[in-house]
Amino acid sequence: KGDEETLEAFPLRRRIEIVTATCRTLSFAHAIGVIHRDIKPDNIWIGNFGEVTLLDWGTAKVWGESNFDDGRHQTTPVRPQHSMPAQANDVAVQHTSKRIGDMSTLTPAKQLLGTPTYMSPEQIRNRDLDERSDIFSAGICLYEAMAIAEPFRGKNRDETFENICSRQPTPPSERSTQCLIPRRADEIVFKAIAKQPSARYDSM
Secondary structure, three states: OOOHHHHHHOOHHHHHHHHHHHHHHHHHHHHOOEEOOOOOHHHEEEOOOOOEEEOOOOOOEEOOOOOOOOOOOOOOOOOOOOOOOHHHOOOOOOOOOOOEOOEOOEOOOOOOOEOHHHOOHHHHOOOOOOHHHHHHHHHHHHHHHHHOOOOOOOOOHHHHHHHHHHOOOOOHHHHOHHHOOOHHHHHHHHHHOOOOHHHOOOOO
């Protein structure tokens, strides 16, 4: 929104640190076999003492669980199973989400899980997911945190999905030249948001 006080409180370095802290949380989750599946700025909260908390694990899943909440499509695990408490297994809860522009969060059963502007191509296509899907979403958050602009948002959900699956966004350093984003950051973002999971980082 261009609020000068907020921009002063959260300069580029601090915004990158916040995304980094979020990635550390996800790194731990992945180590115990949990994928978040709904990483977005709305779920990243900053406390009064600078602590970073990743919220809304209601759509999280464990390796090998169904991509759908009704169990219709079983996936083939591509990562080792980890010992987890029973209550941690794919907790898919219905919850009310505030609308973001004209695209609300998609969480009801039998629908795609996630938020359209932050979903990976494999989420959109209902493919098997591993931690690289979270890496894609975190890459979008990093882009947005640096450039203060969304890389893939279209006029509607279908156009947004087409952008995510088929189009390369403008590098963040070129999208927002006033933010003085280093070129190295462009490289990191583009590797994180590669269309093919195999082209992304192997781990958070």
